[in-house]
Amino acid sequence: AQSVTQPDIHITVSEGASLELRCNYSYGATPYLFWYVQSPGQGLQLLLKYFSGDTLVQGIKGFEAEFKRSQSSFNLRKPSVHWSDAAEYFCAVGAREYGNKLVFGAGTILRVKS
Amino acid sequence: NAGVTQTPKFQVLKTGQSMTLQCAQDMNHEYMSWYRQDPGMGLRLIHYSVGAGITDQGEVPNGYNVSRSTTEDFPLRLLSAAPSQTSVYFCASRRQGNSPLHFGNGTRLTVT
Numbered sequence: 001a002q003s004v005t006q007p008d009i010h011i012t013v014s015e016g017a018s019l020e021l022r023c024n025y026s027y028g029a030t031p032y033l034f035w036y037v038q039s040p041g042q043g044l045q046l047l048l049k050y051f052s053g054d055t056l057v058q059g060i061k062g063f064e065a066e067f068k069r070s071q072s073s074f075n076l077r078k079p080s081v082h083w084s085d086a087a088e089y090f091c092a093v094g095a096r097e098y099g100n101k102l103v104f105g106a107g108t109i110l111r112v113k114s
Numbered sequence: 115n116a117g118v119t120q121t122p123k124f125q126v127l128k129t130g131q132s133m134t135l136q137c138a139q140d141m142n143h144e145y146m147s148w149y150r151q152d153p154g155m156g157l158r159l160i161h162y163s164v165g166a167g168i169t170d171q172g173e174v175p176n177g178y179n180v181s182r183s184t185t186e187d188f189p190l191r192l193l194s195a196a197p198s199q200t201s202v203y204f205c206a207s208r209r210q211g212n213s214p215l216h217f218g219n220g221t222r223l224t225v226t
Contacts, residue, residue: 009154032212043118043204043217044157051212090156092215100145100212101172104156 002027004093006105013081014113021076021108023091027098033074034092034102035065044090050074061085086112116140120205120218127195127225135190135221137205144210146188150174150201151220157204163188164210195225 003026013019025031032051036044048059055067065076074091091105121136139146147162149172159172163182177199179191188207192199202222206215 004156006156034214036217041219043219044206044215045217046214049214092157094212096212100210101147101159101162102215104149104158106154106156 002093002095002098002103004091004103004105006089006091006108008108009106010109010111012111012113015083016080019076019078019081019085019110021089021091021110023074023076023105025072025074025091025093027072027093027095029095029097031093031095033065033067033094035059035063035074035076036090036092037061038088038090038107040087047076047089081110081112083112083114086110118205118207118216118218120203120221122221123219125221125223127192127223129195129197129225131195132191132193133195135192135203135205135223137188137190137218138186139188139205139207139216140186141207141216142185143207143216144185146182146205146207147172147215148178148180148188148190149204149206151204152201160190160203192223195223197225199223200225 005024034049035047038044050067088107092102094102118139148160149157161180163169205218208215
């Protein structure tokens with residue numbers, strides 16, 4: 001069965017420090033992947049997406065992610081975190097072979113300390 | 115530029131009551147879906163629709179009904195609410211294929 005794992009439930013980083021949020025997937029098909037961000041009381045906003053091609057993708061708000069097929073990973077990175085980045089982040093995976101239904105990870109809550 | 119609109123934003127029900135969560139989108143998206151979000155479990159797919167008149171079950175469909183009479187609307191019905199349905203519900207839509215989902219702002223439902 002398809003699954004998405006975000007190993008870190010909570011992460012705390014200092015403002016200005018670099019950030020990496022992990023996402024691992026298990027899929028029996030060629031996946032496409034997304035990262036979403038959710039601020040408190042809000043819906044999910046798309047940060048970036050990977051379908052094919054260049055495995056390093058750039059998103060909004062200075063985020064990037066790298067798709068590594070050999071490691072079944074799609075980790076999200078940001079070189080310098082701002083206090084406004086505090087939110088919950090979700091990795092999501094889909095595949096045409098599974099009807100393009102997205103499967104979400106459990107989320108990682110990011111706290112930023114000043 | 116409304117996007118995906120969900121109503122109500124908050125709702126409290128007693129066990130056994132029924133209600134409908136409304137969802138409307140103005141982007142002419144063929145695909146619409148309902149998710150529930152629970153702490154530590156991410157978002158789980160309840161029901162989805164690939165077009166008007168077509169619906170299908172997701173990962174956690176029990177206790178919920180849907181219909182899709184128009185492209186714009188995709189209501190979610192709870193026929194007899196249970197405390198286990200206390201959750202935050204999100205409606206999302208997209209074009210067909212592998213396009214990203216667009217989310218509403220959610221409905222926070224409490225069943226006592």
